[in-house]
Amino acid sequence: MMATNVRITDIVEETPSTKTFFLDASLDYIPGQYVMVWIHGVDEIPMSLSYPNAITVQKVGDATSALFKLKAGDRIGVRGPLGNGFVLKGKSILLVGGGVGTAPLAPLAEKAKNKNISVKALIGAKTDRELLFVERFEKSGDISIATDDGSRGYKGTIIEVVSKLDLQEFEGIYSCGPERMMSQVLNIAKNTGMTRMAQFSLHRYIKCGIGVCGSCCIDPSGLRVCRDGPVFNGEQLMDSEFGKYMRDGSGRRILI
Ligand SMILES: Cc1cc2nc3c(=O)[nH]c(=O)nc-3n(C[C@H](O)[C@H](O)[C@H](O)COP(=O)(O)OP(=O)(O)OC[C@H]3O[C@@H](n4cnc5c(N)ncnc54)[C@H](O)[C@@H]3O)c2cc1C
Ligand code: FES
Numbered sequence: 001m002m003a004t005n006v007r008i009t010d011i012v013e014e015t016p017s018t019k020t021f022f023l024d025a026s027l028d029y030i031p032g033q034y035v036m037v038w039i040h041g042v043d044e045i046p047m048s049l050s051y052p053n054a055i056t057v058q059k060v061g062d063a064t065s066a067l068f069k070l071k072a073g074d075r076i077g078v079r080g081p082l083g084n085g086f087v088l089k090g091k092s093i094l095l096v097g098g099g100v101g102t103a104p105l106a107p108l109a110e111k112a113k114n115k116n117i118s119v120k121a122l123i124g125a126k127t128d129r130e131l132l133f134v135e136r137f138e139k140s141g142d143i144s145i146a147t148d149d150g151s152r153g154y155k156g157t158i159i160e161v162v163s164k165l166d167l168q169e170f171e172g173i174y175s176c177g178p179e180r181m182m183s184q185v186l187n188i189a190k191n192t193g194m195t196r197m198a199q200f201s202l203h204r205y206i207k208c209g210i211g212v213c214g215s216c217c218i219d220p221s222g223l224r225v226c227r228d229g230p231v232f233n234g235e236q237l238m239d240s241e242f243g244k245y246m247r248d249g250s251g252r253r254i255l256i
Contacts, residue, residue: 001210003038003077009053010072015130018058018100019068025078026053030085031108032176032201032231036209038077042066046206046226048104048176049081056132058100082209083230086199088112090171095121095137096162096185098177099130104201105176106133109140120144120170124158124177127151159184167192176201179256183243186234195234202230202242205249215251218242 010022027035029049037055038044043063050056059068070076086108093112097105102123112119119141125131128151137143145153146161154161159181167173173194175185182200189198204216204225211227218225219241223232237243245253 001079001082003036003044003079005075006078008070008072008074008076011070014056014132015125017130018056018132020050020054020056021067021070021076022051022054023076023078024053027081028052029081031111032085032104032199033081033083034104034230035078035080035082036206037067038079039063039066039070040076044077044079046082046209046230048201050103050106050133052107056100056103079209083226084228086174086201086231088115088117088172089197090117092118092170093120093172093174094162094165094167094170095119095123096158096173096175096177096181097121097132098124098158098181099126100132101175101177101181101201102132102137103176105174106136106140108174109137113140118142122146122158122161124148124161124181157181159188162188167194170194171197173198175199179203179243179246183256186237186243189234190238195238198234199231200234200237200242202232204230204246207249215247215249 006023006025012020034046034048045063047055095105121137121143124146126148146158206226207213207215209226211224216225
């Protein structure tokens, strides 16, 4: 699939480290799907869609810093939507998001509300200022917040909030965020017999995005995050590298 050149129409500063880039193209997509974003002359990187016509980006390195320098009117390349996205099931669901990982969960919450599915969102961030899309979650259902420094909501991790809930109330769990957080969600889901009902959006090094280069495969199944994922259910991730290690751009293992 070729990249399409699109124009940035608007840039919204969401948090001190995160901006949403609105584009002049609207994509027909499933929340959880991503696009490969070509920042001309720099790199092509995966980004979840946070709206049909937008990506929400945290500045972490070269490509994202270059993106942050662009202005409304500038162009980027977009390839996608790619990957599978979240499968919505049941009448009552729990969303567990951390940091910029909440970006694909906000449109999922909106889609669920439109389908009359009851949504409880648990959103964590380092501080109040780093919380993303709180209003979108509030409009879609019930929300609980945790911040590391206690500047808003529960003081501590979102996992401590999850552990206080009766998970049997929910028919699905959807999680995106730091892998340490997601692997603890998987453990809790496992202990309550909800492994298959829990879905996780994985972060792996994505190069081709179409399943041919092998850079994003998960040990030992060989499932490709770019094409078989990025969303997997807990059963697919049991006894895998998930929560233990991932590979960098050159294939070296990095402990999680
Ligand atoms: C399916 C998917 C969806 C994502 N959605 C979002 C999102 O909505 N918002 C957001 O801010 N970030 C998202 N990311 C992470 C984003 O792709 C990285 O932050 C970005 O690639 C960093 O590039 P960089 O050059 O600025 O940083 P670098 O300094 O090059 O890298 C910093 C870190 O980013 C990761 N990274 C770098 N290049 C890639 C790559 N090609 N593929 C995967 N990871 C990479 C690595 O873990 C690396 O250690 C997503 C990643 C994946 C796999
Ligand atoms: S990124 Fe190439 S196979 Fe997944």
